[in-house]
Amino acid sequence: MAFSSSRGGVPTTPTLPTGVQIASFDTYLEAQRAVDLLSDKEFEVQRTTIVGTDLRMVERITGRLSYPRVALAGAMSGAWFGLFVGLLFGLMSDGPILVMLLPALVIGAAFGMLFGLVSYAFTGGKRDFTSSSQVVAGRYALLCEQSRVGEAVRLLGEAGIRTRVGGPGPTQPVSGPTTAQPVGAPPWSEPQQPQQAGPPPAAPPGGPGAGQPPAGEQPAETTVPAAPTFRPWEDEHGNPRYGRRLPQRPTDGEENPS
Structure with missing residues (x-):
């Protein structure tokens, strides 16, 4: 359904509706009542449009044949x-x-x-049965031309109908972060919040399996550096330690007292 032109004509080809959404209803009767109230207050209802979204074909079984x-x-x-x-x-x-x-x-x-x-x-x-088919929408939006939005909202507000100007239209996607739900989860379960990208958490030290490579991978060979050899009265650079004496080295022709 699209807006009528200023001459009251209807487009000959299917045309998407334009305008501002001023109200949304669960049933068609509520949307029809809103337009009827605008008509009773002498509002130009040809500037409004009822758009049904989330269409479903419903076949109701009426009896056995x-x-x-x-x-x-x-x-x-x-x-x-x-x-x-x-x-x-x-x-x-x-x-x-x-x-x-x-x-x-x-x-x-x-x-x-x-x-x-x-x-x-x-x-x-x-x-072997009789039925009646209908096309039913899950939601009905009431659109109005931009130039008459203020008047339409005021009239609907006086009649006690809740309005919402600038809501997401039937052909406009709702912007914003969405929550993902795991496949196979029941409809009443709470959706999972989107995970922020970042480095994976580090494993706690000393936990089970710490230091072991993942399954299917060979452990890498590590070389342990050899410990430096030095005497107890010298440091690793060969210098004498303070507080200790070096033993006297025997000279030529003398015997070691040890």
């Missing part, structure tokens, strides 16, 4: 057609109308019953 029910429905439809034909011929003839109505009514009911039974027999019992 059987041969007696098919025969009755065919007889009733044939009787109406026979009544029309009898009335037409009765008006064109000079005799009484009832003389033409009764035979036409009976003949029409008989032929209608016959056609109904034959048509049902050809289906082979593949559809």
Whole structure:
């Protein structure tokens, strides 16, 4: 459904609606009531549009189909057609109308019953029920032209109808962060918050499996540097430690007192 032009015409081709959303309703009757209130207050309702979103085709089963029910429905439809034909011929003839109505009514009911039974027999019992189909929307938005938004909102507010100007339209995506829900989770479970990108948390030191490579990977070979060899009275650079004496080295021709 689209806005009408200034001359009151309707676009000949399917056109997306334009305007500002001023209210949203759960049922079509609520949206119809809002437009009816605007019309009662002499508002130019041709500047508004009711847009249904989240469309679904609903087929309601009305009953079981059987041969007696098919025969009755065919007889009733044939009787109406026979009544029309009898009335037409009765008006064109000079005799009484009832003389033409009764035979036409009976003949029409008989032929209608016959056609109904034959048509049902050809289906082979593949559809033994009657139903009624409707296209139902999950939400109904009321749009209004930009130039008349203020007046429409004021009139709806005076009637006690909640309005919301500038809400997300039926063809506009809702912007903002969305929450992801795991596949297979029940509909009543709380959605998971989106995880922020960042480095993975470090494993606690000393925990189980610490220092062990992941499964399927070979441990890398590590080389341990050799400890420096030095005497206890010298440091690692060969210098004497303070507070200690170096033993006297024997000179040539003398024996070590040790």
